[in-house]
Amino acid sequence: xxxxxxxxxxxxxxxxxxxxxxxxxxxxxxxxxxxxxxxxxxxxxxxxxxxxxxxxxxxxxxxxxxxxxxxxxxxxxxxxxxxxxxxxxxxxxxxxxxxxxxxxxxxxxxxxxxxxxxxxxxxxxxxxxxxxxxxxxxxxxxxxxxxxxxxxxxxxxxxxxxxxxxxxxxxxxxxxxxxxxxxxxxxxxxxxxxxxxxxxxxxxxxxxxxxxxxxxxxxxxxxxxxxxxxxxxxxxxxxxxxxxxxxxxxxxxxxxxxxxxxxxxxxxxxxxxxxxxxxxxxxxxxxxxxxxxxxxxxxxxxxxxxxxxxxxxxxxxxxxxxxxxxxxxxxxxxxxxxxxxxxxxxxxxxxxxxxxxxxxxxxxxxxxxxxxxxxxxxxxxxxxxxxxxxxxxxxxxxxxxxxxxxxxxxxxxxxxxxxxxxxxxxxxxxxxxxxxxxxxxxxxxxxxxxxxxxxxxxxxxxxxxxxxxxxxxxxxxxxxxxxxxxxxxxxxxxxxxxxxxxxxxxxxxxxxxxxxxxxxxxxxxxxxxxxxxxxxxxxxxxxxxxxxxxxxxxxxxxxxxxxxxx
DNA sequence: GCCGTTTTCGGCCCGACTGTTTTCAGTCG
Numbered sequence: 001x002x003x004x005x006x007x008x009x010x011x012x013x014x015x016x017x018x019x020x021x022x023x024x025x026x027x028x029x030x031x032x033x034x035x036x037x038x039x040x041x042x043x044x045x046x047x048x049x050x051x052x053x054x055x056x057x058x059x060x061x062x063x064x065x066x067x068x069x070x071x072x073x074x075x076x077x078x079x080x081x082x083x084x085x086x087x088x089x090x091x092x093x094x095x096x097x098x099x100x101x102x103x104x105x106x107x108x109x110x111x112x113x114x115x116x117x118x119x120x121x122x123x124x125x126x127x128x129x130x131x132x133x134x135x136x137x138x139x140x141x142x143x144x145x146x147x148x149x150x151x152x153x154x155x156x157x158x159x160x161x162x163x164x165x166x167x168x169x170x171x172x173x174x175x176x177x178x179x180x181x182x183x184x185x186x187x188x189x190x191x192x193x194x195x196x197x198x199x200x201x202x203x204x205x206x207x208x209x210x211x212x213x214x215x216x217x218x219x220x221x222x223x224x225x226x227x228x229x230x231x232x233x234x235x236x237x238x239x240x241x242x243x244x245x246x247x248x249x250x251x252x253x254x255x256x257x258x259x260x261x262x263x264x265x266x267x268x269x270x271x272x273x274x275x276x277x278x279x280x281x282x283x284x285x286x287x288x289x290x291x292x293x294x295x296x297x298x299x300x301x302x303x304x305x306x307x308x309x310x311x312x313x314x315x316x317x318x319x320x321x322x323x324x325x326x327x328x329x330x331x332x333x334x335x336x337x338x339x340x341x342x343x344x345x346x347x348x349x350x351x352x353x354x355x356x357x358x359x360x361x362x363x364x365x366x367x368x369x370x371x372x373x374x375x376x377x378x379x380x381x382x383x384x385x386x387x388x389x390x391x392x393x394x395x396x397x398x399x400x401x402x403x404x405x406x407x408x409x410x411x412x413x414x415x416x417x418x419x420x421x422x423x424x425x426x427x428x429x430x431x432x433x434x435x436x437x438x439x440x441x442x443x444x445x446x447x448x449x450x451x452x453x454x455x456x457x458x459x460x461x462x463x464x465x466x467x468x469x470x471x472x473x474x475x476x477x478x479x480x481x482x483x484x485x486x487x488x489x490x491x492x493x494x495x496x497x498x499x500x501x502x503x504x505x506x507x508x509x510x511x512x513x514x515x516x517x518x519x520x521x522x523x524x525x526x527x528x529x530x531x532x533x534x535x536x537x538x539x540x541x542x543x544x545x546x547x548x549x550x551x552x553x554x555x556x557x558x559x560x561x562x563x564x565x566x
Numbered sequence: 567g568c569c570g571t572t573t574t575c576g577g578c579c580c581g582a583c584t585g586t587t588t589t590c591a592g593t594c595g
Binding site: 017023024025026027028029031032055056057058059060061095096097098099100101130131133135136139182193195220221222223224225226227228238240253254256258261262263264265266268269270274275276277278 | 567568569571572577578579580581582583584585586587591592593594595
């Protein structure tokens, strides 16, 4: 069973326990679910002894995971479910409906799913329940519509939108400062909602502006310091007004993760302090709060970059000075995968090169697709030679950037490349990747990629796991073997910056670095504007604890070509 | 059910907004 599936079951157990009003156990199951989700290795390969070592998993939960691994079932869960056959995930996704309401709805009207909830609401049977009303019923009916199309959205969509709102707010006279917090600030690959903090001496006016923005579809809540709206496209957005002496603590709190917040607050209690979004307090006295740095200093901790604020273990590492020195957003000197009109890209080599120069790139590699792909335009031997000459010509014309000759060759279902070695040897950069046959066995897929890595001319494996966020899972790979081969053969693994790929993903990057792999962050651009997506790849690398030295395209051109020894 | 430089037993984060139960429970983040 896949990690995600087991995590889902753990979450559902937490929901069931919550309805039964059993205290604290839900927290434990949710924490176990979080651990499973952030695990880079398949949990079905672990025995009980290994499971117990994982954070938030001890004897009881390890036993349950083991049962799922061995039998595909969990009696404990199935018995609970028989008692209470509710579709929690969909019901709880209705704004304003929580565990208590689900329980009420089930016990009084036998409501088990969204359809039944909608049916009963339409027949005005909800309003008669205790604690309900006409207004609440109408709210539920309205919110069901949104719950049906709920879902997290890609960072690549949400970050620009959040920045747009931030910049609009920043322009207002009354706004002293504004910042995007939440999972966007942590640069998670998918985002649930937008959180924005603002310092102002006129919260009334700013809240008024916020709930009346063009983008707003519906106002969910409106208070003196906090408002929630739903933007067009079913995106929830919060605005919080905070006093400037609390800005750091508010930013810390609203950036999360939840687990990091809980941990920091526990430590505060141990020290006789109290931490909230209003500051770090000793009794009634505020001892830190204006900036995040100030708070971390009080804790005698290293500053935690937002991208690595995920777990309790991250906090512990910060306490013991074990955090990495993360690669910075302007550390990359070039981009080694992009496509032009020669294959399925939209722009010419020259246009791309000029655009890249505007981004201060020292070098780029043109890596059009080859004949193994079912595209209208692909690179055959003839075209490769012509393109190489054209690149020579453009390199002579343009000052300030070097265009490297490359290809993205296809790894076929037997691990063979679709371009001959005697052609590859004349290129500066060879990128290889899998584009089909995703359903092969773990061994077959792993061997395909390994045989490509063993080709002496292949430098980079692009989007190594093939996943597309919310579209398709990563294919089944023996990643430890891939990582070992990467080190042995000096083949670099890509962190693909396309918002839908971000592949390798954060947890795999962390693992790869432990194996000693070197990585490369590429855009895989198909238009010149896509060259800006590097930001998402860097964010993902930072979430995977990458330092500058782990990423080869932080090097100068000369150093880089030294890595590609051909 | 998990966890441990205050604990192997006794804890388990903190605050805003809504709607309605005139003092609070439920939900959310």
